[in-house]
Amino acid sequence: MLQRDYTTSQLDVLEAEAIHIMREVAAEFERPCLLFSGGKDSIVMLRIAEKAFWPAAIPFPLMHVDTGHNFDEVIEFRDRRSAELGARLVVASVQDSIDQGRVVEETGRRASRNRLQTTTLLDAIEEHEFDAVFGGARRDEEKARAKERVFSFRDDFGQWDPKNQRPELWNLYNSRIRKGEHIRVFPLSNWTELDIWDYIRREGIEIPSIYFAHTRKVFERDGMLLPDSDVVVRGDDEPLFESVVRYRTVGDMTCTGAVQSVAATIEEIIEEIAATRITERGATRADDRASEAAMEDRKREGYF
């Protein structure tokens, strides 16, 4: 008889599922890559990749779509972490896309390079002939994402068709594509924000300093705290002030807001997240506030 009931904790189940997904991709695709921004979700994804192939090195490159408007701390972290792992890092630059005339820079107070990233991302996927692209998106983030598959098919324009998705059963994933098409793969689909933090704590994973409370010059816009920076256009009616803040998500400076917080350790962050009553994207992302279907529209175009 069994000596015990063989229960498995939620983090172990989620980790085992994500490792299975990563190995499936490595086995069935020729040129996968992993989107690594230095944000917490992609940091967890990178740890899963390390685990999935150990003691071998991660068998695919990392890619970052750099808007040029990222936080210095995050870029430094990105470079250091990739170097530690001996991984190849492909940086696709939005500035290059602008210089080459592929996209036109937005102007005005709400100018952001967020939407321009899609073109840069798709161009890089085409240039490097990536056939599978790992993303750290989670289904609990946003309601269009709640309906996306783990293996999310993209046509040769990089577009997502939510009404024509491949059924996904058991742990069997369909990896068949034609040349020019690709699959976005989301190994963390079933993780919640709290799972990510619990995992970071359990694994003792280093994260960029801006996730912890620090003093920063910020200004308020639409109830969000945006940072003082050369790349963020601030009006005269938007005075700067100093505040103790931290970031719940890490993205482009022009559309990522800080939250007022004194959480200085992972434990304090977890306490704060567990008690919070606002979603992470609602609290911090101007890009999702534009309309009810903002994320769905961007995803259809080929966004992360």
Add this chain to the structure above:
Amino acid sequence: MDILRFATAGSVDDGKSTLIGRLLFDSKAIFEDQLEAVERTSRDRGTEYTDLSLLTDGLRAEREQGITIDVAYRYFATPRRKFIIADTPGHIQYTRNMVTGASTADLAIILIDARKGVLEQSRRHAFLTSLLRVPHLVLAVNKMDLVDYSRERFEEIRDEFTAFASKLNVGDLTFIPISALNGDNVVSRSENMPWYLGTSLLHHLENVHIASDRNLTDVRFPVQYVIRPQRATDPAFHDYRGYAGQVAGGVLKPGDEVVHLPSGLTTRIASIDTFDGPVEEAFPPMSVTLRFEDDIDISRGDMIARPNNQPSAAQELEAMVCWMADGLKLTPRSKLMIKHTTRTARALVRDLHYRLDVNTLHRDEEAGSLGLNEIGRVSLRVTQPLFVDDYARNRMTGGFILVDESTNGTVGAGMIIDAR
């Protein structure tokens, strides 16, 4: 804390979205900004109450048409468990979504409107739940407030459904009278139904025993990926050769004698490796890497089992197939790709024995094809042996998907019966 995955079936009319909304709301998984967005949209549309279905219907087309068109996954947690809800639409044309959601579910909740009783749709949902071998089924008799919390009405529905369920493979069936709108018996026991002696729905979800649902008897380890470090992270691993995969059945331990399929060669497990160090045992759903004492030629798609407990190496399969393609039909002579565990092969449909009417369970033996959302029993011939078990014994080694080579779409899901 473990995870319970459950599927919900029913239409908006049954109060399914309201029920999910309440579970999420009462477990604090709905956030203020989400609720505000829903309240704003409800107001804009002139709806008098806060339409919680707006929380789950995420796509533009769904909101425009007021329907749910795809499986939506929702998450909430209580101090006891993390829950993953596969919220599937109830209409007949969405059988494939229900099948998708049920494939990984530990439990299914079927909602019945107490005023309407057991409908054709309820029977269809129950049948699909049993076909996919979801181990636990909850029949939530909703809108009890609209039948004056009548015990007689509840028992009438319970008896009718029990009679129908006896024809199915339902392992564990629980009936709970609820009002999702008022919260009766959803999170806590209702004072309106003192005659009901069972637990609330959430209490049931938190406590239903699922650890024994996995197959811990038959060792099955489909080889997924061979790990041979060329750029080893440590020179000590230069000669390392490990076989990575997710355990699909049984408990593996170092020293255990195992058989490799298809070769039939036996060896012993030298170690069970993970990034975090070797482990003393591996069981579903762990993802691990095995090393063996002997040098055997092992590749992706092979299977590790025990010498005295092996899966069938089958090239002729009997299966129930749910067809999921729009346009293309399954007919005798159809040629498809089959993906089973980590092995992909070509399959030829040799015979379609019957098409099953999912509402009446009638078998139409004259049927010449399966169309979208139709289910039938088929015989397949596969180009190379698959290492299979009956789906009823192991969902991981008994299930497969069918892929159309011309469109690359996933066109069918199969459950093996009579593995031989």
